[in-house]
Amino acid sequence: MPSTAPIPEAMPAPALPEVRMNVVRPAAPVIGRVVRNEICTASRKAAGFVRHIEFDVSGTPLAGAFRAGQAFGVLPPGVDPKTGKPHAVRLYSLACPTGGEDGAGAVISTTVKRTIDEHWDDQSLFLGVASNYLCDLCEGDEVRLSGPNGKRFLLPENHADHEYLFLATGTGIAPFRGMVRELLGRGCDRPITLIMGSPYRTDLLYHEEFRSLEADHANFTYLTAISRERDDNGGPGLYAHERLAMTLERAAPGLAEGKTLVYICGIAGMEAGVARVLTEALPAEALAPYLTITDDALRADPDAWTREGVRRGVRFGERVFIEVY
Ligand SMILES: Cc1cc2nc3c(=O)[nH]c(=O)nc-3n(C[C@H](O)[C@H](O)[C@H](O)COP(=O)(O)OP(=O)(O)OC[C@H]3O[C@@H](n4cnc5c(N)ncnc54)[C@H](O)[C@@H]3O)c2cc1C
Known part of the structure; x- marks a missing residue:
């Protein structure tokens, strides 16, 4: 167990940085281009399928807009059969530092797990819409993105x-x-x-x-x-x-x-x-x-x-x- 010393009064509460939010809204997404999509599990024999995916957002308002810890939105193509409306936005955590993968905030990344299961109702194969869409993407493919999202899951200013x-x-x-x-x-x-x-x-x-x-x-x-x-x-x-x-x-x-x-x-x-x-x-x-x-x-x-x-x-x-x- 660590020492039980009392908390020094001078210990500062974590001051969080001001962050930008919803610079790009899901209703008017921007286009990012996939620059990398690769398995990031320790082995190809892993029980789950998880991929590291990078998007070039240069020239869009998302470039340089994120802080480490924030998330961004992905708008999968197509319509939700239950509602007849376009698929809703899904959030994915940024997997890169504030400077992005490129150091300039123009290439952002995330870590996506394919949602795969048997359907609860009828045992048919259940494939999550956005996660499988993302994992299927190839280099050069275009994706509709929004964000940034999240204002508390951040590193402190100091x-x-x-x-x-x-x-x-x-x-x-x-x-x-x-x-x-x-x-x-x-x-x-x-x-x-x-x-x-x-x-x-x-x-x-x-x-x-x-x-x-x-x-x-x-x-x-x-x-x-x-x-x-x-x-x-x-x-x-x-x-x-x-x-x-x-x-x-x-x-x-x-x-x-x-x-x-x-x-x-x-x-x-x-x-x-x-x-x-x-x-x-x-x-x-x-x-x-x-x-x-x-x-x-x-x-x-x-x-x-x-x-x-x-x-x-x-x-x-x-x-x-x-x-x-
Ligand atoms: C802040 C935040 C950050 C996130 N970051 C990440 C991240 O970094 N990486 C990541 O992979 N995910 C992340 N997620 C989760 C992500 O947003 C999606 O929810 C996830 O990828 C599944 O989306 P999907 O479209 O593939 O699945 P969907 O098509 O949305 O299906 C999932 C939904 O279907 C239902 N469902 C699930 N299993 C079954 C079944 N067997 N039968 C019937 N219905 C079922 C459930 O209601 C579930 O909510 C994050 C979520 C939040 C809120």
């Missing part, structure tokens, strides 16, 4: 005041690829930890890229949590929050002093496990900047904490940033 704990599952890794590269690219020397949760090792995303960043930057720690496979020592599978609990002191050295900013992104519900780990690890006065918890929720068995219970019983504070979908 990055040197804080330490960073990023927890991702699945495509929740996208904004953290952008944020980690942004922080390291700006010379941030504060501790930065990324915990990536995935069902199988084959499904880790950008794995080699993060390992390489870790090798090059002493302040960056990259940890994985594989839930459906045993670890190298035959130990049980781990979820991201369980990896956090096991490595708290290393992953978030400044947590008890309120120095650490906690970012959670990925599968809806993952915030429940993180809330539980923080509640168990921190004394009340150190917990306050991260979350407050109702007496009822405190009395409930934490093993039974659900997404709904956390929504009702836990209020996340100014040092926690959540984007789950």
